[in-house]
Amino acid sequence: MITQQQKIRQECMVIVEQKEIADSIFELTVEGALTEEMSAPGQFVHIRVADSYEPLLRRPLSVASIDFEHSRFTMIYRAEGRGTNLLAEKRAGDALDVLGPLGNGFPVDKAKSKAFLIGGGIGVPPLYELAKALNKKGIETVHILGFENKKSVFYEEQFRELGDTYIATVDGSHGTKGFVTHVLDRLPADFDTYFSCGPTPMLEAVQAAYPEKQGFLSYEQRMACGIGACFACVCRTTKSETDYVKVCSDGPVFAAGVVIS
Known part of the structure; x- marks a missing residue:
């Protein structure tokens, strides 16, 4: 889960570059101090896609590459709904409201x-x-x-x-x-x-293909807050019928065999 030692920032970052790299797939690179807080591959950020309150919810985007030297990181996402299509309209030099880094990455x-x-x-x-x-x-x-x-x-x-x-x-x-x-x-x-x-x-x-192997899985649950407060992304675990985890804050990465999807 997200610990007190993990520092989460909300920052108005600057878009360095955005381009379409496949059919409706966009590569977005931003720059800012928030990059310094990233600690593991597999963490994600929560993006405010518009300057208005519609769409209301942020969009979670995974981090594809981190450039600590230049305080930049790159995200890749699919433009398929109103929020991500609005994000796809942004250009280099635009400001972007980013919350993160969130979640626990791959060990x-x-x-x-x-x-x-x-x-x-x-x-x-x-x-x-x-x-x-x-x-x-x-x-x-x-x-x-x-x-x-x-x-x-x-x-x-x-x-x-x-x-x-x-x-x-x-x-x-x-x-x-x-x-x-x-x-x-x-x-x-x-x-x-x-x-x-x-x-x-x-x-x-x-x-199922590798039941005897050590594995770690990153889940793509729908989420609203991204910090474990809203309980929109809960999943049951294999421990008991009453044991649950929140994908955004306890995950998104879990050891194989933990989450019942």
């Missing part, structure tokens, strides 16, 4: 020598910063990434620079036809740890 120190990074759709972005962090520790990373089609694929070359990378598309227009599990079926399970982020059905399939 990089749990991997020993080789890790599988398994992502689906908009769950792919946080795995990029994770791959960089693992590579810095000398951990070999293998990336298995799933998308709807060729037009929605992004960061393929960036991941290839960090390790073996496999792409799956639902319609077979790029890489392996089907889901990430179709790629996993062909790969030897010669890794010690896996990290995964994406739709709940994908996370369930990955856990």
